[in-house]
Amino acid sequence: MILRLRSRFRCIALDYPGFGLSRAAPGYDLRPRSHSAVVEALVEHLGLSAVVVFGYAWGGPIGLGFASRRPELVGGLVIANTWAWPDDRFRVRLFSGLMGGPLSPLLVDRLDLMIRLYLPLNLKRGRLTARERAAYEGPFSDGRRSVMRAFPREIARSRDYLAEVEANLPRLAAKPALIVWPDSDPGFGAPELRRWQALFPAARTVDLVRTGQFIDEDAPDDVASALEEWAAAGFAGREAPG
Numbered sequence: 001m002i003l004r005l006r007s008r009f010r011c012i013a014l015d016y017p018g019f020g021l022s023r024a025a026p027g028y029d030l031r032p033r034s035h036s037a038v039v040e041a042l043v044e045h046l047g048l049s050a051v052v053v054f055g056y057a058w059g060g061p062i063g064l065g066f067a068s069r070r071p072e073l074v075g076g077l078v079i080a081n082t083w084a085w086p087d088d089r090f091r092v093r094l095f096s097g098l099m100g101g102p103l104s105p106l107l108v109d110r111l112d113l114m115i116r117l118y119l120p121l122n123l124k125r126g127r128l129t130a131r132e133r134a135a136y137e138g139p140f141s142d143g144r145r146s147v148m149r150a151f152p153r154e155i156a157r158s159r160d161y162l163a164e165v166e167a168n169l170p171r172l173a174a175k176p177a178l179i180v181w182p183d184s185d186p187g188f189g190a191p192e193l194r195r196w197q198a199l200f201p202a203a204r205t206v207d208l209v210r211t212g213q214f215i216d217e218d219a220p221d222d223v224a225s226a227l228e229e230w231a232a233a234g235f236a237g238r239e240a241p242g
Helices: 032-046 059-069 088-100 104-110 114-123 130-140 145-157 160-174 190-198 220-232
Strands: 050-058 074-082 179-184 202-210
Touching: 032 160, 050 059, 059 074, 059 160, 074 145, 088 104, 088 145, 088 202, 104 114, 104 145, 114 130, 114 179, 130 145, 179 190, 179 220
Parallel strands: 050 074, 074 179, 179 202
Antiparallel strands: none
């Protein structure tokens, strides 16, 4: 997506501390509230304004947490398959308990199920190449797989933070918004999409067909095209087919 968009936009993709190629400072807690504070600090450090915040999965509540605290720095929102409120659905609590609970050292650290099973099962348009798989596995190949337990665990542990983000969403109601929504993410479906559309009734919605959780893998060109068209329309909102 960045290769497609970088000639028109300044694209900034950050690793949260402890993830990707970054290293966390000693004592960093890997919690979404802390990640959101890091995003805010980075925006301030770079002197950014009119930021378009793009978030899916945990990037939603992390990015929207920053955006709702500092709406004066935000020019627009791109909301994909994500949420920004406490989620008490059974399957969500089950996933949190398995991949972030007492069995997670076995399931995540030893069996590597997040990379070996969870990732490929949530891809709908094809398999990762050997090089792409190595890019996912590389940062966690030196005994750092335990980091991958954090986000599943925090679905349940960060209810206070999620409730805070939800309470602050009205501060963003007037911001231009684009919703890009996959049709095959088992975690986020039509009810969550309707909730976002109710929160941002003027948003443009683009459906991503045959797309799973990892929209950057399944539909990078579709997402880039949606962003380009939205920007060309002056961030205007309207319904558009995927």
